[in-house]
Amino acid sequence: MMRKIFLGMAVLSFLFSSCEDYLEEENLSNVTGEEFYVTETGFESLISANYSQLREIYGGDALMFVAGTDLFAEGRDPAFIGLSRYTELNPQSEGVEHLYNTGYRAIQVANMALHYAEITEQTSQLDTRIGEIKYLRANAYFLLVQTYGGVGLVTDYISNPVLEFERDSAEAVYNFIISELEESLNLVEEGAYNGRVNKRTVRHLLAKVYLTRGYEDFGDQSDFTTAANYADEAIAGQELTIPFEELWWPGNEENEEVIFSVQYDDSSVSPDLDNRGHNQANYYSSYLGGPEVAEDAPYRTSILSPTQFAIDLFTEDDARWYATFMYEVFGRYYDYYDVEDHDALVVEHYYEPAWATSAAEKAAYIANHPEATYHEYGTYAPFFNPSSDFSTIPVRKFDDPTSPFGAGTSTRDIILSRLAETYLIAAEAYLQAGDAATGLMRLNEVRERAGVEPAVLADFDIDFILDERARELLGEYHRWFDLKRTGTLVERAAAYHYLIEEGNFVGNGGELKILRPIPQSAIDLNQNQDFPQNPAYE
Structure with missing residues (x-):
């Protein structure tokens, strides 16, 4: 039987204030919530509030999604050390409560x-709206169970505090997620994505949930087959036809390959320049200068910068290199998007790719761009000189040239699910289900759009899939979950993150810090003294 759970006064406060804030413009009379929400207008406002919660989950710090992996290490700013290096990861570490609270x-x-x-x-x-809500609730639980393991299942609307709660098993949480999504699939609509959950959105997430459960000790081999089937249903024969550069061009976030996203627009965000949108673009680069260059360069935190391993994954023929990284930085950063004729622009920073390292090529580039600071290949990962501006190569795929210079916010949509990832989910699911040949075909669809040679069956294993996911999805809020799902987090983080060794993961009693700790604030609010912390942090 599902139990109520006391989530802390912050959540209760949210119920009686934040939800009302979302509805304030619509509820202009003095009617009570009970009267308002039973009307069509009031209930639709509650649906909007549910979608708005996606901004709370994904619009802030990116650390819980990508830090402490093989692809990103901190540059000049050693913030969130627990999440990034594991040695100081504990129930009170900065950032560990984010997904717990927002979820x-x-x-x-x-x-x-x-x-x-x-x-x-x-x-x-x-009925359609109920299906949308069930998807959003299932998505929140999926984030929680991947991050913290078994958590308390809550299915009742809480109007009064419950001061004791228990943890449900991870198996029970997965069963609930799947049940919710299958109900959602029966209720939501078919058709092109328009910002709302539709059947394709649900099929994509069902594929990923079944894929993830298949790796768990309570999972089953049939989970992989089910995941592959749901992924193929979500693909529905659609090919990847949009060039990668165009796919990520600012303003093209509603293209036909998007399956689900967190949507933003200028009319629905704060007028405060520092809080008007989200922070996705802020993390993936070194610092690009202080207030003195605010008119020329966007704000970057340097908290996450691509590792040498991430940079090494790309080859000259891979279109994703050119669309993922800002390898040439002009005097005014956003002129890349705002000025059509790049030949007339002055290059201030150039990040040499692996295939352009000959002395002759270097000399020719410097001669043609005498003003440019030339960053040789192998010198612009965080390991080398993280304390300097422009010391690591910027990731540009999330750039928002409409964001005011110097402000740390974007109003581009955050893409959560897209068709190329569905292909990669299918590839992994088929591989684990024992049908590597079909899985390889799905993966090569992704490689074909990127312009690289097709992979061959002899190379097709989980490491190849993880490398392909890195090239295709770099920065897209999947990586920690990918490594955790596939059991490669310790191995890959220790191999490719210059501040991590395998010993960093060893916690209390020799348990590994794979799951994140339950936040201490949540445990302190619980009067059930038998509530367990995750083993590595006890």
Whole structure:
């Protein structure tokens, strides 16, 4: 039986204030929430509040999604050391509470909407909206169970504090997620993605959930086959036809390959320049200069910069290198997007790729661009000189040239699911299901769009898939989950993150720090003294 859970006063405060804030513009009279939410307008406002929770989950720090992996290491800013290096990872570490808090807030807003769905005005869209809510609740639980393991299942709308709670098993949480998504699949609509959850959105997530469960000790080999089937249903025969550069061009976030995203627009975000959108673009680069260059360069934190391993993954014929990295930085950074004729622009920084390292090529480039600082290949990963501006190569695929210079926010949509990842999920699922030949075909669809040679069966294993996911999805909030899912987190982080050794993962009693710790704040609020912390942190 599902249990209520006390999530802390922050969540209860959220229920009675934040939700109302979302609805403030619509609820202009003095009617109570009970009266408002049972109307069509009020209930639709609750649906909007559910989608808005995605901004809380994904719009802040990127650390829990990509830090402490093979692809990113901190540059000049040693923030979030626990998440990035594991040695100082504990229940009070900076950032470990983010997904716990935002995940449960999203769950409670979903529970609130499902509560009112039973008593609100009946409309032709009501069942569809219930399906959307169930997807969003399942997505929050999927983030929680991957990150923290078994967590408390909450299915009731909480109006009063519950001061004791227990942890459900990870197996129970996965079963609930799958049940929710299968219900959602029966309720939501087919058709092109328009910002709302549709059947393709659900199939993609079902594929990923089954794929992830297949690796668990309570999973089953059939989970991989089911994952492959759901992925193929989501692909539905659609080919990858959009050039990678165009796929990530600012303003093209609603292209036909997007399956689900966190949506933003200028009319729905804060007018405060420092809080008007999200922070995805901020992390993947060295610092690009202080206030004195605010009109020329966007804000970057240097908290996450591509490792040498990430840089080494690309070859000259891979279109993803050119669209992922800003390997030439002009005097005004955003002129790359705003000025059509690049030949007339002055290059200030050049990051030499692996295939252009001959003395003759270097001399020719310097002669043609005498103003440029020339960063030789192998010198612009965080290991070498992380304390200097422009010391690591910027990742540009999330750039927002409409963001005010110097401000750390973007109003581009955050892409959570897209068709190329569906192909890669299918590739991995088929491999693990014992059908490597079909899996290879799915993976080579992704490589074909990138312009690289097809992979061969002799090379096709989980490491090749992880490398391909790195090239295709670099920075897209998947990497920690990819390594955790496939059991390669310790091996790959220790091999390719210059500040991590395998010993960094060893916690209390020799347990490995694979799961993140339950936040101490959540444990302190629980009056059930038998509530267990994850073993490595006990």
